[in-house]
Amino acid sequence: MLTPEQMVASQKANMETLYGLTAKAFEGMEKLVELNLQATKAALNESAQHAQAVLSVKDAQELIALQASLFQPMAEKAAAYSRHLYDIASGTTAEFGKAFEGKVAEGQAQFAALVDNAAKNAP
Known part of the structure; x- marks a missing residue:
């Protein structure tokens, strides 16, 4: 069974993860807005x-x-824009993936500890 201290620590870790992911999402949006502003100015x-x-x-x-x-430069610029967009999206997605993997590993460790604890205290 979880102690109150463990529950508080778990909630604190979850909130930190949430804030970190929110910051990464905003960072990705900032990059996207910057890219679109640059593309609009250039256009x-x-x-x-x-x-x-x-x-x-x-x-x-x-x-x-x-x-x-004009056709060749427009095609090149569209391809460059797509590459930048892909880089932003994949970078943000990678950050979310890392956080998810960390939480899965943490959950597995907690489950293993719970099973070990239950096995030790079994009659």
Whole structure:
């Protein structure tokens, strides 16, 4: 049976874990917001540059060439954004996984101790 001190220690450890996971979740969200702000700023700047380039076009051939030259950089930027997004998500998920594994190991140890204690005190 758990003593009051053990229960308090267990609750304290659970709260610390909860606060740690909450901090990691907010950290991941901060990174995501920062990534989206950077992507939005870059998109706005590129849109302004593209508009200026379109306004300076003299004929249809030049316009077609300009449009064609934009597709490759857009694909590369989309791929880079996806990689950054994946890195943020996998880093945050890894932190949650570590915490979960730690709690599972702790629970197994407590269960083993309970079984040992019950076996020692069995009639």
